[in-house]
Amino acid sequence: MLNREDWLPLARKLDWEFSYVDEKEVYPEIVSGRPWLTHSAWKDWEESFKTSYREYVENQHEKDMAVYAVRDAVGRLENVQSLATPWINGLKVHAAALPLAEFTATIGNLRSARFGRDSAWRAMASFGALDEIRHTQIPLLLMHELVRWDSQFDWTHKFYHTNNWLAIAARHFFDELTLGQNAIEFQIATNIVLETGFTNLQFVGLASLAHGAGDYMFEKMVTSIQTDEARHAQIGHPVLGLVMRHDPEYAQYLIDKWFWRNWHLFSFLTGVTMDYLTTGEQRSASFKEFMEEWIVDQFFRTLDEFGLKRPWYWDIFQEELEVYHHMMYASAYTYRSTLWFDLVLPGPDDRRWLGNKYPKHWNEIEAVWQRIDDRWKRSGAGAEKEMSVHAAVLPAFCDLCQFPLCGGTPRNNTANTLELNGASYIFCSEPCRWIFQKEPERYAAHKDLVKRVLAGEAPADFTALRTEYFQLTPGTWGKDVYGGDYEWLSANPHSS
Amino acid sequence: MLIPIYGFVEGDTMGVLVLAEERESVSSLTSKLLDAVSLRVDVNYQYEAIYQGHVLAPDATVVQSDLRPLQRLDLKRKHDVPEGSHNR
Numbered sequence: 160m161l162n163r164e165d166w167l168p169l170a171r172k173l174d175w176e177f178s179y180v181d182e183k184e185v186y187p188e189i190v191s192g193r194p195w196l197t198h199s200a201w202k203d204w205e206e207s208f209k210t211s212y213r214e215y216v217e218n219q220h221e222k223d224m225a226v227y228a229v230r231d232a233v234g235r236l237e238n239v240q241s242l243a244t245p246w247i248n249g250l251k252v253h254a255a256a257l258p259l260a261e262f263t264a265t266i267g268n269l270r271s272a273r274f275g276r277d278s279a280w281r282a283m284a285s286f287g288a289l290d291e292i293r294h295t296q297i298p299l300l301l302m303h304e305l306v307r308w309d310s311q312f313d314w315t316h317k318f319y320h321t322n323n324w325l326a327i328a329a330r331h332f333f334d335e336l337t338l339g340q341n342a343i344e345f346q347i348a349t350n351i352v353l354e355t356g357f358t359n360l361q362f363v364g365l366a367s368l369a370h371g372a373g374d375y376m377f378e379k380m381v382t383s384i385q386t387d388e389a390r391h392a393q394i395g396h397p398v399l400g401l402v403m404r405h406d407p408e409y410a411q412y413l414i415d416k417w418f419w420r421n422w423h424l425f426s427f428l429t430g431v432t433m434d435y436l437t438t439g440e441q442r443s444a445s446f447k448e449f450m451e452e453w454i455v456d457q458f459f460r461t462l463d464e465f466g467l468k469r470p471w472y473w474d475i476f477q478e479e480l481e482v483y484h485h486m487m488y489a490s491a492y493t494y495r496s497t498l499w500f501d502l503v504l505p506g507p508d509d510r511r512w513l514g515n516k517y518p519k520h521w522n523e524i525e526a527v528w529q530r531i532d533d534r535w536k537r538s539g540a541g542a543e544k545e546m547s548v549h550a551a552v553l554p555a556f557c558d559l560c561q562f563p564l565c566g567g568t569p570r571n572n573t574a575n576t577l578e579l580n581g582a583s584y585i586f587c588s589e590p591c592r593w594i595f596q597k598e599p600e601r602y603a604a605h606k607d608l609v610k611r612v613l614a615g616e617a618p619a620d621f622t623a624l625r626t627e628y629f630q631l632t633p634g635t636w637g638k639d640v641y642g643g644d645y646e647w648l649s650a651n652p653h654s655s
Numbered sequence: 656m657l658i659p660i661y662g663f664v665e666g667d668t669m670g671v672l673v674l675a676e677e678r679e680s681v682s683s684l685t686s687k688l689l690d691a692v693s694l695r696v697d698v699n700y701q702y703e704a705i706y707q708g709h710v711l712a713p714d715a716t717v718v719q720s721d722l723r724p725l726q727r728l729d730l731k732r733k734h735d736v737p738e739g740s741h742n743r
Contacts (some may be wrong), residue, residue, distance in 0.1 A: 198714075225708070278735070319694045398726035408732075420685075421727045485668075486668040486669065487668075489695065490668045490695075493694050493695055508710065521668070526666060526697065527666070527667075527668055527695045527696070529691075530694065530695055530696060530697055531694065532697065548694065549694070550671075550691070550694050550695070551691075552671050552672060552673065552691040553671065553672040554669055554670070554671055554672070555661045555662075555669070555670040555671055555672050561732055563669045563670070564661070564663075564670035565668055565669045566670055568666055569665070569668055569696075570665060570666070571671075572663045572670060574670050574727060575663065576725070576726055576727055583723075583724065583726070585661055585725065585727070595711040609659070609672050609725075612672075613659055638743075
């Protein structure tokens, strides 16, 4: 009987020369990716885990049992009910955005399990696909059952099946990242930028905030998922290394493009949760500080490792790090009935804290919150007053990231337009415009929400838009967490 | 005929869609846009409408100002001195 060290390489490195078909037909560039190289260039592809299927199943079983044990101990409904209300709404954001996005990564991994250019890569991608099924099932299991208590948790399943504006943005991202992507771009974008980079915001930053919030179930869930990601993300490094050797300009483009695309998505998902839906005493660091420690530093190490340069837009990114998610949150608060979770009005202590953490433009953001304060003061608190403190015209959306046009600062919004082949496009930022112009054939046909309304594909009437197109109901659409009933607000009745 | 315009008001956190009527004055469109963002922006200032780098005449119509669909229109504060009810 062979030892593990003898049989495992036989199974993992099982490539052969094709006798009756061309290698390019087996691995067409459109699905396998570019640069297209013969297998001789890929034959030394290797990753460090070298897991067997038996070991994989045993490890995953142990991890699943640990998650179940934590759920049984601290993940019951009464545990969730004891959490701070804003944090529960941060959970709703992740419950909706996470599980089915993970499922699209199953499909991306399965594509690599067939079209990856070396058998060891394909073997690891098979495990990656199984991982992503697990990452779909765990949050569905843990969070969708909360629908019995709070109907907004229905969006755990529902989110990606709606045309909610945030779902359009998230779907635009994941459709490109995982569903409609070739194997090489998928591995670099997913493993290097998303999993080695931005998901650290969830696995380290948000997990630590969850611990502070007393949400041990969420903490356990994301740390358990992290152990899988750390393994299958290893695919990306040897893929990027080879692309870098053969087409460094393309490698740089993929890194630059996907860092920016991730940045905008995570600014909303994580930035909003960390800085607004986490209550004061639970905060250990700001979103910006987590970004700098866990994303930027790691990103620089990756760039150094591969001889890549900082993205050309780095100054723009650093400027957005100061203000973008604040622009997004203040905007979203005034359109909260277009979302499936409730939003909180930041109080004086929160604003002081945010002002200290984000001194560069906070005074401009503070002015917006004061305006909203004044509207609550004039209308008075209560569920029936919600729409008195709510915007009613259609927001405008970026034709690349599909998020509202919240780039720049309140003093200087950075939205910019483009005419191309007789059509008009608008972008929230220069990097979004740059990505679009690099691959217009990929993006030009996608209609943002405004264009859907103008084409008659979505209702122009705001109420119909929320109910028919976004699939919200008065019971599920977002409200102020406290119905505008804040002690500090009524204690300061001055209105401008 | 209605012309969809992307409106950006100084002090706001986002751009919004505003529908302009061809024969509507720039002043009327300005009021419409300020009303749309007044939840987030203190609109008690004097504003000027800027389109493709040019300040628009308040009395000119949308057509005379050559405002095109799905283009950016900015409202910038003329002076940082509150004007009370000048615009609204």
